[in-house]
Amino acid sequence: MINAISSATTASSSSAAVTSTQAEAGSQDRFLKLLVTQMQNQDPLNPLDNAQVTSQMAQIQTVAGVEKLNASLGTMASSFQQAQALQAATLIGRDVLVPGNSMTLSEGQGRGAFELADSAASVNVEVSDASGQVIDRFSLGALDKGRHHFSWSPEGGTDLSEVTFKVTTGSGSAASTATTYTRDTVGAVITGASGLELDLYSGRSAAYNSVAAVLQH
The missing domain is CATH 2.60.40.4070 (Immunoglobulin-like)
Structure with a gap:
C-alpha cells in the first residue's frame, strides 16, 4: 500500500512539472512572436520606445517567474501529501x-x-x-x-x-x-x-x- 501511494504521488508530481514547463515555454514563445511581429510592422517614423520594449520583456519575465513559483509550490504540496500518506499508513492496526x-x-x-x-x-x-x-x-x-x-x-x-x-x-x-x-x-x-x-x-x-x-x- 505504501508503494502504491508513493508511486501515484510521484507520477502526479512529474506530470505537473512537465505541464508547467510546457506552459511556461508556450507563453514565452507567444510573447517573442508578438514582439517580433510588432517590431516588423512598426511605423518607421515612430519606432517602438526602448523603455516600452523593456517593460514588455519585464512583464513576460514576471509571468514566467510566477509560473515557476506555482510549479514549485505544487511540487512542495505533492511532497507533503506523500509524506503525510506514508505517516498515516503507520497507523494501520493502531x-x-x-x-x-x-x-x-x-x-x-x-x-x-x-x-x-x-x-x-x-x-x-x-x-x-x-x-x-x-x-x-x-x-x-x-x-x-x-x-x-x-x-x-x-x-x-x-x-x-x-x-x-x-x-x-x-x-x-x-x-x-x-x-x-x-x-x-x-x-x-x-x-x-x-x-x-x-x-x-x-x-x-x-x-x-x-x-x-x-x-x-
Whole structure:
C-alpha cells in the first residue's frame, strides 16, 4: 500500500512539472512572436520606445517567474501529501482517538476517553443503548484537568455491540459536558476528495487530521 501511494504521488508530481514547463515555454514563445511581429510592422517614423520594449520583456519575465513559483509550490504540496500518506499508513492496526461518543464493545467491554477543560470534583458517565435509552450511570470521582480514559462492561451479560456515552462534571445548574472521544482501530488509509481519511474497524471513517491521539492496544 505504501508503494502504491508513493508511486501515484510521484507520477502526479512529474506530470505537473512537465505541464508547467510546457506552459511556461508556450507563453514565452507567444510573447517573442508578438514582439517580433510588432517590431516588423512598426511605423518607421515612430519606432517602438526602448523603455516600452523593456517593460514588455519585464512583464513576460514576471509571468514566467510566477509560473515557476506555482510549479514549485505544487511540487512542495505533492511532497507533503506523500509524506503525510506514508505517516498515516503507520497507523494501520493502531488504536486512535477521534471526536465522538461511541464505544464499540469487544469481548463484553468498551473503552472511551474524554477531556476536561478544568479540574472537577465529580465526573459522571452516562451510557445509552442504540435507541438512546440510558442503561447505566456511574461516577469516576474527582479528576484533574486533561484527558482521561475509562472502560465499561454491561451488567448481567447484556448483549450489546455498541453504545454511546456522555460525560458531565458537577451537578444541577453547575453541570457541564466534557469533550468526548471515540476509541477505534485503524483498518486502512484512503485518499478522499477532502484529503486523507482513516477507515476504522467500526465501519466509520475519520479525517486524518482529526486524530487526537494514537494508543497502544
